[in-house]
Structure formats: structure tokens, C-alpha cells
Amino acid sequence: MENEFDYLIIGGGSAGCALAGRLSENPDTRVCLLEAGGQGDGLLVNVPSGAVAMLAKPVNNWIMETVPQKGLNGRQGFQPRGKCLGGSSAINAMVYIRGHREDYDHWAALGNDGWSYDDVLPYFRLNEHNERIDNEYHGTDGPLWVSDSRTGNPFQNYFLDAARECNIPITDDFNGAEQEGAGVYQVTQKNGERWSSARAYLFPHLDRSNLTVETLAQVQRIVFEGKRAVGVEFKQGKQLRSVRARKEVLLSAGAFQSPQLLMLSGVGDSHELKQHGIPVVHHLPGVGKNLQDHPDFIFGYTTDSTATFGLSPGGMWRALMAMRTYRKERRGLWTSNFAEAGAFLKTQPTLSAPDLQLHMVTALVDDHGRKKHYTQGYSCHVCLLRPRSRGSVQLASANPDDLPLIDPAFLDDPQDLEDMVAGYKMTRDIMEAPSLKRWMKKDMFTENVNSDEEIREVIRQRTDTVYHPVGSCKMGTDEAAVVDPQLRVHGIEGLRVIDASIMPTLIGGNTNAPVMMVAEKAVDMIRGQSRIG
Secondary structure: OOOEEEEEEEOOOHHHHHHHHHHOOOOOOOEEEEOOOEOOOOHHHHOHHHHHHHHOOOOOEOOEEEEEEHHHOOEEEEEOOEOEOOHHHHOOOOEOOOOOHHHHHHHHHOOOOOOOHHHHHHHHHHHEEEOOOOOOOOOEOOOEEEEOOOOOOHHHHHHHHHHHHOOOOEOOOOOOOOOOEEEEOOEOEEOOEEOOHHHHHHHHHOOOOOEEEEOOEEEEEEEEEOOEEEEEEEEEOOEEEEEEEEEEEEEOOHHHHHHHHHHHOOEEOHHHHHHOOOOOOEEOOOOOEEEEOOEEEEEEEEEOOOOOEEOOHHHHHHHHHHHHHHHHHOOOHHHOOOEEEEEEEOOOOOOOOOOEEEEEEOEOOOHHHOOOOOOEEEEEEEEEOOOOOOEEEEOOOOOOOOOOEEEOOOOOOHHHHHHHHHHHHHHHHHHOOHHHHOOOOEEOOOOOOOOHHHHHHHHHHHOEEOOOOEOOOOEOOOOOOOEOOOOEEOOOEOEEEOOHHHOOOOOOOOOHHHHHHHHHHHHHHHHOOOOOO
């Protein structure tokens, strides 16, 4: 392995793979990508329903937890994060959602020039290869394949019929002119296989002589000369290695580990760094602050229908038979992303954008799949899209092997709880509408929950993440910002952060597609030239 490159990319996740693939398009640019996990390939990743085997286990997964959450009755939350090439795009539910126009216009209004919806839409299109939709909102030539569900699961239609019975409009494109309504999610799949950021951007180009990819390479710290980032130290096996950057270090380790690595390297709140005996390179108090995540509650029901994923004898027999269909046609049960349908709703009709998102799941989900029920079932997530609560990421120690202290501060703001109560009621109405209720055998988690106080209590007991942490290295021009609108770390040369941590506020939806958009936009910033006409 060489010891000097033009660009060093820390983290081979959704953003890092996109950066590596794009920057190495220029044969004169030498790129090195460092990933702490493994290859991120194989059946568990590529077969969509394999996600269930990775979500709750240390398979391509960091398996993190939060600190005890006051708003959740002192419970610790679960935080799975991808640990392989592709990152969380290799273990997620593959839902392709960009957020709402207002999310990006709000970023621009905060002083982040170049980040309005009209500014970022071309980068979403540049990233996307949509199999069905070809219009001004979508791309058809990008590396990330986006397709319609291939499961043929009837519960998609049961959910849409229930939504109609609740007077909710139906949409066939959550990423077009209007987000509000219910529909079937498009997914990041190609021909019935998961299409992670690694498969989209990286794997087709591993033979490039100017691209070096190192797996099982856990970065220990960023190396500075004065206030310029010049390289990184990383551990591979038992060996400590170092590599230098001629131009820039690009930090794409995600909303938890990007701030952790900055702090381990001496960039952060000087008081906190000194507590851990870390020499201060630059005092930047916003590092690790402003953490945001979508609080999420799940309704769950048993059913006699074997159209769902389940651990009953009939369900397991159907899943076994479905393997033949998947092998021959890449269709059916094994193409399921589980969260097959959903909705974007408003708790108040006067809101200009939806503040709730629903994920209808064709399986009974309990505690992220860590609690098993040997029956058939279905579920529905409801999450609050723009919570007011703000949390933090802090160091547990100066040891890079120790995971950071994650505090999303779920429901710390009282209004978040009240908005969740409203979302609970709206979701319950859909799940108890005739088209779905006829399939319900038992309400597993919310039976006999009726009063507002009972709803508040069950929300505190069962709410957790829906896997969308952002904001811990926020972009902006204020004193709490970590990066500027060009994603350069304030006060430091040769270092950018490019991942979900730079989002100043949560977007209204799943965060994977927006992270790849951020990476595409960052490529033009790094090159100093635009691919947008």
C-alpha cells in the first residue's frame, strides 16, 4: 500500500463509497478509502430480506446503544449502524426517501448558501437511476438503482385501502411534487437485490489503479500539522499504520463516529478534550452537539395470514418455498424490505409539510427484532419527523476502541411527546380501519390503551430510534457550527466532514438518499467545478 494519496476518505459508508467512486473517476487523482468493517457483500447483504439477520446482531453492524433516556423512562435505546463497505445502506430497509422541499429551503435560510431544494435536487437526480419514474424530479442515469417493490404482498393494498378509509390521499411518488399521503415505498434495489452505496459507486470500480480500498481498517485519529489535516493513523489487525493526504482528509464516519474522531484528534470543546487528556488542536464547541433523531413508536399485531413474514410453521414453510421464486425471478417474499408501504401525515392540517412518517411492516416487529414471536404478524411505525429535542455525542474515553456516549435526548422537549400522542392516534385509526382490522388477530402492544395519559405512558415505554441520527457536526455559520456550507471544518485546513452529521436539522424522511446527495454535492465542491448544467 502507498503511504500518500490526494484524498483520504474515513468511512466506507453511504457517503464514503460515493466519494471514492466519484473522485477516482479522474485517473490523475489518487484516492484511499478506509473502512473499519468488512467487504459488505454476500447473501445477507444482497438478498433484501437478509436485513433482518443483520439489524440486531454484530454482523456488518456496530451495535451501539444510547445512554439512559430520561424521556423513555430511563431505558437505553438501540442504535444499529452499518460496519462494512456500504455502511448503513448495506443493512437498512432500503426505503428511498429524500425529505421535503422545505427541509432544504430551511437549511439555506439558516445561512447555508447553495443548499436550498432547487440547489440539491440536481444532485438527487445525478445519484438516481429510477426504473419507473422519469420526470423533472427524478434521474434515470445515476448509479443508485431505485425500483418499485417486487414482493406482490397484499398487505400493501390492505394498508392503502385502510388509508383511503381514513380519507388519506394516495400517492405513487413520495419524492415528487407532493409528499403528503400514503403509498408503497420505492426501494434501493436492482433486479430484486439490495443496491447499497458500495454496489452503486464502489464495487464496479475496484480495478482502478488510482483507487485503494482498505477494509478492517479502524481509524484511530486524524493527524495534524498545526491546524492542517495531513493524514490519519489507523489500526489494521494488530498493526498501527499511517497514511498521508496531499490535498484533503474527508471524514465520513457517520453521525456518531465523525464527531468522535474529531474529538479523539483534538478538535472539539477544549474543556471536554482536556478531561480525557487529549491535546487540543482546535477549540470547536459544536462538535458532538445538536444530535437529532426521529423518535419512533411501533404498533404490532398477530394475524393468521401467511402473506406476512413470520416464525409460525406455515410462515416458515412459505418462506422456504419463496426461495425458489427468488432464485428464478428475483421476486416475492425474499425481496421484501419489510417496510413496504407507508405515509406522510400532518398532526395539524395547517402545517405546511408533514410532520409524521409511517412505515407499514409486513412482519411483527418487537424491540428491533431482538424479541421473537413465533407467529405471523404485521406492524406499523410512526415517527416524528421534526422533533424539537436535541442531544449529543460525547467521548467515553480517549481510547478509539470505546464507542461514544450517544444521547439523542428522545422526548426531552414536552411538545415532542404531545406530537407523538397525536401521531399515535392517527396511526391507530389506520390500523383499526376495516381493511386492516379484518386481518388482526391480537393487538400485541397497545390493547387497552385508551386515555391520553395511557398513550403517553406506552409511548415512553416503547419509543426508540428509526435509525436516522444526524446533526452532530452541523453545517452553518454560527458559533455552534462545525463545518461551513462547503463542508470544511471551521478553523482547520484540509479537512471536510461529509455525511449525515453535517445536517443542521433533520429532514422529513429516511436519511440514506440525502446522505448520498450530500456526497455528490461535496464532490463538486472538492473539485471546484460543477457537473450541473
